[in-house]
Amino acid sequence: MAILGTVxxxxxxxxxxxxxxxxxxATVFVIGLLFFxxxxxxSPKAAWDGVKQWRLHAVILAASFVLFPLLGLAAEAASKPVLGPELAKGVLFLTLxxxxxxxxxxxxxxxxxxxxAAVCAASFSSLAGIVVTPALASVVLGGAVRVDGSAVASLTAQLLLPFIAGQVARRxxxxxxxxxxxxxxxxxxxxxxLVVYSAFSEGVVAGVWHSVSVSRLGALALCCAALLAAVLAATSLASARLGFARPERVTLVFCGSKKSLASxxxxxxxxFPGHELSLMVLPLMLFHQIQLMVCTVLARRWGREAAGGEAITEVSSSPGPRYAAAEA
Structure with missing residues (x-):
C-alpha cells in the first residue's frame, strides 16, 4: 500500500x-546505506555454515540466474507486441x-x-546479484542498458563498497x-x-505515463503472474525430484521464486537512463506485489499443514486410546 501511495x-x-x-x-545516499x-x-559464520548446504544453494542460484532469465527471454519475445518494447524489456530485467x-x-x-538455509541463500543471492545482474543485463538487454565505466563505478560505489564496509563494521x-x-x-x-518516488517523478515529468493504458497494465499483470506460476511450479518439481527434505524444499521454493525490489x-x-527508468521498473513493482500475495497464501497453508502433521505425529507416538484415536 505504501508503494502504491508513493506512485x-x-x-x-x-x-x-x-x-x-x-x-x-538523497537516493544515492539511502541506496549506499541499504547495502551497508x-x-x-x-554473519560470516552463518555464511560459512550455509556453504555446507552447497547443493541447495546451487539450485536456488540456478533458479534465480538461469531459469528466470530463460523464462524472461521467452516472456519478452511473447509480450512485446502487446506491452511494447519498454515494458517487455522491464519484464526481462526483473528476471535478472x-x-x-x-x-x-x-x-x-x-x-x-x-x-x-533461507538466510544464507537469500544473502548469497543478493551478494551475487551485485555482479551477476549487471553482467546478464549487458548481454541480454544490449544497448538498452548503460554498462560502461561510469556505470560500473557507480555500481561499485553504491552497492559493493557499502556492502564490504558493512561486513568490516559488523564486529x-x-x-x-x-x-x-x-x-x-x-x-x-x-x-x-524513496527510489520509487524518484523513478516515477522522472517518468511523470518526461510524460511517459501517457503511453501506458489500462489494458497494457492488465496484460503486464498477467505476464508477471504467469512468470511466478512457472517458477513456483519448476522449483516445487525440482525440490521433489532432487530428494530434498521438506524444510529444504520450502526454502528452495520461496528463495528461488522471489525477485528483490530493494536491490x-x-x-x-x-x-537505465532517467526517462526510461519508470517504465523499466513497473514490471518489477507489479511482480513484487503479486509474489507477496501469492506466497503469503502458500506459506500460511504449508505452515498449517506442517503444524497439523506435527500434532498428529506427537499424538500417534503416545500409547493407548489416544494413539487409536489419532489413527482413526
Missing part, C-alpha cells in the same frame, strides 16, 4: 528542478535480479522451512543492529519508497 504522490506532485536534484542525491546494512547483517532477503526468510519461517555494530531491527526495517522500506530499483537507477 500516486509522484503522479500528483513529482519532484522538479532543484527538488529533483536533491532527491537524486545488508553487509552488516550477514537476485532473490529477496526479508520476505524469503519470513515466508520460509511461516511455512516451517529451513530458516537458517562493532552487530549488537546494535540486533537491538534495533524495527529501525532497520524502516530504513529498508523507506529507501525503497532491483537501485540497480535500475544506475543501469
Amino acid at each position: 500516486g504522490l509522484a503522479s500528483l506532485l513529482p519532484a522538479r528542478g532543484g527538488a529533483a536534484t536533491g532527491l537524486s542525491h 546494512l545488508y553487509g552488516a547483517r550477514l 535480479l537476485p532473490s529477496t532477503v526479508q520476505s524469503s526468510i519470513a515466508f520460509t519461517s511461516l511455512a516451517r522451512g529451513n530458516v537458517a 562493532w555494530i552487530a549488537d546494535w543492529i540486533g537491538a534495533h531491527k524495527p529501525f532497520l526495517t524502516l530504513v529498508d522500506r523507506g529507501s525503497v519508497l 532491483g530499483l537501485p540497480m535500475a537507477a544506475v543501469l
Whole structure:
C-alpha cells in the first residue's frame, strides 16, 4: 500500500528542478546505506555454515540466474507486441535480479522451512546479484542498458563498497543492529519508497505515463503472474525430484521464486537512463506485489499443514486410546 501511495504522490506532485536534484542525491545516499546494512547483517559464520548446504544453494542460484532469465527471454519475445518494447524489456530485467532477503526468510519461517538455509541463500543471492545482474543485463538487454565505466563505478560505489564496509563494521555494530531491527526495517522500506518516488517523478515529468493504458497494465499483470506460476511450479518439481527434505524444499521454493525490489530499483537507477527508468521498473513493482500475495497464501497453508502433521505425529507416538484415536 505504501508503494502504491508513493506512485500516486509522484503522479500528483513529482519532484522538479532543484527538488529533483536533491532527491537524486538523497537516493544515492539511502541506496549506499541499504547495502551497508545488508553487509552488516550477514554473519560470516552463518555464511560459512550455509556453504555446507552447497547443493541447495546451487539450485536456488540456478533458479534465480538461469531459469528466470530463460523464462524472461521467452516472456519478452511473447509480450512485446502487446506491452511494447519498454515494458517487455522491464519484464526481462526483473528476471535478472537476485532473490529477496526479508520476505524469503519470513515466508520460509511461516511455512516451517529451513530458516537458517533461507538466510544464507537469500544473502548469497543478493551478494551475487551485485555482479551477476549487471553482467546478464549487458548481454541480454544490449544497448538498452548503460554498462560502461561510469556505470560500473557507480555500481561499485553504491552497492559493493557499502556492502564490504558493512561486513568490516559488523564486529562493532552487530549488537546494535540486533537491538534495533524495527529501525532497520524502516530504513529498508523507506529507501525503497524513496527510489520509487524518484523513478516515477522522472517518468511523470518526461510524460511517459501517457503511453501506458489500462489494458497494457492488465496484460503486464498477467505476464508477471504467469512468470511466478512457472517458477513456483519448476522449483516445487525440482525440490521433489532432487530428494530434498521438506524444510529444504520450502526454502528452495520461496528463495528461488522471489525477485528483490530493494536491490532491483537501485540497480535500475544506475543501469537505465532517467526517462526510461519508470517504465523499466513497473514490471518489477507489479511482480513484487503479486509474489507477496501469492506466497503469503502458500506459506500460511504449508505452515498449517506442517503444524497439523506435527500434532498428529506427537499424538500417534503416545500409547493407548489416544494413539487409536489419532489413527482413526
